[in-house]
Amino acid sequence: MVQQLVLEVIGDTTMTTTIKKTFCRYCHAYCPMLASVSDGKVTSVKPDTDNAMYGGYTCIKGRQLVEQMYQEQRLTHCQVSTGNGGFTDINSEKAIDEIAERVKKLVEQYGPRSIATYNGTVAFQNSGQLAYSRAWHSALKSPSYYTSVTIDQPAKVFVGSRIGYWGAGGHFFHDSDVAMVIGNNPLVSHFSPPGGVPSVSPADQLRRARKRGLKLIVIDPRETELARRADLHLQIKPGEDAALLAGMIRIILAENLHDAAFCEQFTSGLGQLREAVEGFDLGTVSRRTEIPGQLILEAARVFAAGPRGGAITGTGPEMSSSPNLTQHLVASLNSICGRFYRAGDKVPNPGVLSPPSPRFAQVFEAPLAWGQGARCRVRPEFGELMSPSKSGPVGEMPTSQLADEILMPGDGQVKALFVIAGNPLMAWPNQQKTLEALQALDLLVCIDPYMSATAEIADYVLAPKLTLEREDVTLLSDPWYEKPYSQYSKAVVESDHDVIEEWELYWGLAQRLDLEVKIGQEVIPNFPKPSKFELLQAITARSRVDIQFLRDNPGGHIFEDIDLEVSPTPESATGRLKLFPEGVAEEFQEIIEAVDTGEYSHLLIGFRSKYVLNSFGLNLPALRKKMGSTNPALIHPDDLADLNISDDSEIVIQSRFGSIPAIVKATDRIKRGVVAMHHNWGTAPDKQAPVREVGANTNVLVSSDDLLQPYTGMPRSSTIPINIREQEAVVA
Ligand SMILES: Nc1nc2c(c(=O)[nH]1)N[C@H]1C(S)=C(S)[C@@H](COP(=O)(O)OP(=O)(O)OC[C@H]3O[C@@H](n4cnc5c(=O)[nH]c(N)nc54)[C@H](O)[C@@H]3O)O[C@H]1N2
Ligand SMILES: Nc1nc2c(c(=O)[nH]1)N[C@H]1C(S)=C(S)[C@@H](COP(=O)(O)OP(=O)(O)OC[C@H]3O[C@@H](n4cnc5c(=O)[nH]c(N)nc54)[C@H](O)[C@@H]3O)O[C@H]1N2
Ligand code: SF4
Ligand SMILES: [Mo]
Numbered sequence: 001m002v003q004q005l006v007l008e009v010i011g012d013t014t015m016t017t018t019i020k021k022t023f024c025r026y027c028h029a030y031c032p033m034l035a036s037v038s039d040g041k042v043t044s045v046k047p048d049t050d051n052a053m054y055g056g057y058t059c060i061k062g063r064q065l066v067e068q069m070y071q072e073q074r075l076t077h078c079q080v081s082t083g084n085g086g087f088t089d090i091n092s093e094k095a096i097d098e099i100a101e102r103v104k105k106l107v108e109q110y111g112p113r114s115i116a117t118y119n120g121t122v123a124f125q126n127s128g129q130l131a132y133s134r135a136w137h138s139a140l141k142s143p144s145y146y147t148s149v150t151i152d153q154p155a156k157v158f159v160g161s162r163i164g165y166w167g168a169g170g171h172f173f174h175d176s177d178v179a180m181v182i183g184n185n186p187l188v189s190h191f192s193p194p195g196g197v198p199s200v201s202p203a204d205q206l207r208r209a210r211k212r213g214l215k216l217i218v219i220d221p222r223e224t225e226l227a228r229r230a231d232l233h234l235q236i237k238p239g240e241d242a243a244l245l246a247g248m249i250r251i252i253l254a255e256n257l258h259d260a261a262f263c264e265q266f267t268s269g270l271g272q273l274r275e276a277v278e279g280f281d282l283g284t285v286s287r288r289t290e291i292p293g294q295l296i297l298e299a300a301r302v303f304a305a306g307p308r309g310g311a312i313t314g315t316g317p318e319m320s321s322s323p324n325l326t327q328h329l330v331a332s333l334n335s336i337c338g339r340f341y342r343a344g345d346k347v348p349n350p351g352v353l354s355p356p357s358p359r360f361a362q363v364f365e366a367p368l369a370w371g372q373g374a375r376c377r378v379r380p381e382f383g384e385l386m387s388p389s390k391s392g393p394v395g396e397m398p399t400s401q402l403a404d405e406i407l408m409p410g411d412g413q414v415k416a417l418f419v420i421a422g423n424p425l426m427a428w429p430n431q432q433k434t435l436e437a438l439q440a441l442d443l444l445v446c447i448d449p450y451m452s453a454t455a456e457i458a459d460y461v462l463a464p465k466l467t468l469e470r471e472d473v474t475l476l477s478d479p480w481y482e483k484p485y486s487q488y489s490k491a492v493v494e495s496d497h498d499v500i501e502e503w504e505l506y507w508g509l510a511q512r513l514d515l516e517v518k519i520g521q522e523v524i525p526n527f528p529k530p531s532k533f534e535l536l537q538a539i540t541a542r543s544r545v546d547i548q549f550l551r552d553n554p555g556g557h558i559f560e561d562i563d564l565e566v567s568p569t570p571e572s573a574t575g576r577l578k579l580f581p582e583g584v585a586e587e588f589q590e591i592i593e594a595v596d597t598g599e600y601s602h603l604l605i606g607f608r609s610k611y612v613l614n615s616f617g618l619n620l621p622a623l624r625k626k627m628g629s630t631n632p633a634l635i636h637p638d639d640l641a642d643l644n645i646s647d648d649s650e651i652v653i654q655s656r657f658g659s660i661p662a663i664v665k666a667t668d669r670i671k672r673g674v675v676a677m678h679h680n681w682g683t684a685p686d687k688q689a690p691v692r693e694v695g696a697n698t699n700v701l702v703s704s705d706d707l708l709q710p711y712t713g714m715p716r717s718s719t720i721p722i723n724i725r726e727q728e729a730v731v732a
Helices: 062-070 092-110 121-125 129-140 154-163 202-211 241-254 260-266 270-277 282-289 293-305 323-336 399-407 431-440 502-513 532-539 547-552 584-591 621-627 637-643
Strands: 004-010 013-023 032-038 041-047 078-081 087-090 115-119 145-147 178-182 215-219 232-234 311-313 370-375 383-385 416-420 443-447 460-462 517-519 522-524 602-606 633-635 650-654 659-666 674-677 720-726
Touching: 041 062, 062 621, 078 092, 087 092, 092 115, 092 416, 092 443, 092 460, 092 502, 115 129, 115 399, 121 129, 129 145, 129 416, 129 502, 129 517, 129 532, 145 399, 154 323, 154 383, 178 293, 202 215, 215 293, 232 293, 241 270, 241 282, 241 293, 241 323, 241 584, 260 323, 270 323, 270 584, 282 293, 311 323, 323 584, 399 431, 416 502, 443 502, 502 517, 517 532, 522 532, 532 547, 633 637, 637 659
Parallel strands: 115 145, 115 416, 178 215, 178 311, 215 232, 416 443, 443 460, 602 674, 633 659
Antiparallel strands: 004 013, 013 032, 032 041, 078 087, 078 460, 370 383, 517 522, 602 720, 633 674, 650 659, 650 720
């Protein structure tokens, strides 16, 4: 039964309410929902309690989808700048005509590289956008393709390719005996790489896992929602994760707790790794991390005991001081303990939307996901990530370098930027430079339902269709599910506004510029316009499950009948996981000294809010009410006493790169010496407003040209050395 008809008596008239199965796309957790529709309008969304995978879970953000559609602030028409800070309505087709004209001229004058895309967080929620816009860049021959991944967790991509891949994947959470979660708070973020707490109803998953005996180790400077439920919480000094992991590996190797047979057959470089961790004895590591030695020892032993389960990281260490090495040591720890599915094991989820393929108990040494494609002009040591094949689509350039690519004159300078469902002025490192760069562009186009800080300075702001007005499939999360699962949703209602989907801008430009856009082997036609379903069919071509089935059968589906066993190691297999590849020696050298705070007294870290997704949500009244009007600076009461600063006072936070105001919030759930704030708050640098009313932007404190990680260009967006002082009272 797909749709239910409900008759409601409202006043004297009888209204027909249709209930449609759909899923939330506010974040990437894709919780199933039931939307009630009356008279062409959505009247409510509720959790789909029949869904066996999610068990009826939703969060407060997802429950705002209806409010978002009908609230006044939502853009219902595309906007064009009037040149004096104002905007006026423009028909979407006319806007795309004008944009195409300008793009054509820029390409003629400056070449295709001058046209750039930045796909922000919410662009990932439109299942057609990433593949189409990336293929569009390939067709244009413009490598200027950027996403939020390179200011998020790019070390996972780079290090994954450097160490190599196990064909059958690492252990998932549901059959793990132990999980070590490092700088990740999935109970709030609904995000975890495989092996961590799944984003599907996370609290429930954790409760069940604990009940069956899972041991949870959490490494976080804050006593997070997750840490409160852990067996062991290691309240680490930010930036010392690599030292801690080196210390744990040393213990595990010294006590022979590793999987020696697996290491012998499938790894290389164990001897060098052993040597490199030698200096990280318990005393040294305990002093650096500020964690009691006994607790480190216990965590190492509990982890090694397994026998199943892995270590994973979230954004905490990825944004901190040594993400490449931390990520390498996490992968090494999982490797030496052999935390992978082996021959004969069931593959929990071989993927529903990807083509069927066997999984072998074998290491694949892939080409390095760096150094194959274009290079940055300003800092050529950085370049395309994820560009493994010449025939495939373009890779991703590092977003930390995009402002400089816009500002630096010369061949290849970026002149036009499409910002898709992102907010660079709030999200990129070095807010002042970002503003200068965005203002220097010949053409800035945003697709956003709001006049965001970035949209305010755009030439065109295109109004998008929102979640419940779009057809989508759970493409992004397909490999993350712990069972083969998928859901397709048709648009719940048709929008009666002049709004477009994100990929439709690119399709409109392909048509006008006569570009041949190919996804896989398939050319996406410029005439006639493909439907969203046809685009998704091309993206999921040869998938294990035909998306036609998913489209015809609304609601989430678990495909219990997909049963795949890990195949034995082929005789020809020679691949090995590289425990000490090129670059790691230098990375160890870098952390021989503890994080140097110099003349700075505290370390600033970031963490996610339950009520907003980065900057998305601040316009929604119910979320704003919960969140408050500022992003406070969380500080331990004992630190405040030492500084002689009282709770709720206004302070100034100063890093080497800039200073911001903040309102103090005392909490004993944070490590001493650490200050935590949410990111992507505040205003544009030239539009200051009281910090109590708008919060402050922590990217003022982040550099886009110093403290960058090798290969990925990842900026240090957390673990920033800061000083704190009380704001002097303003004399009236
Ligand atoms: N200092 C510091 N900086 C950070 C981080 C940090 O922790 N600290 N985190 C980094 C990370 S992990 C990320 S992913 C980035 C995020 O950076 P961005 O993705 O650039 O920023 P968001 O704030 O997520 O912007 C999302 C935008 O999508 C819009 N939007 C909402 N719904 C829709 C829709 O249906 N369609 C369209 N087209 N738009 C929509 C919202 O209005 C908002 O403007 O920030 C990064 N920057
Ligand atoms: N509600 C909500 N959900 C979100 C988002 C949101 O803004 N709000 N953002 C989305 C996005 S874009 C992303 S990328 C994901 C991120 O998802 P997560 O990675 O889970 O993000 P956080 O919740 O910020 O968790 C990071 C943790 O790292 C800790 N930490 C900081 N520095 C260090 C360090 O040096 N070492 C260690 N060990 N820990 C450290 C912080 O205290 C924090 O608890 O969440 C997504 N989901
Ligand atoms: S966790 Fe919340 S915001 Fe994310 S998909 Fe589920 S209901 Fe939507
Ligand atoms: Mo992110």
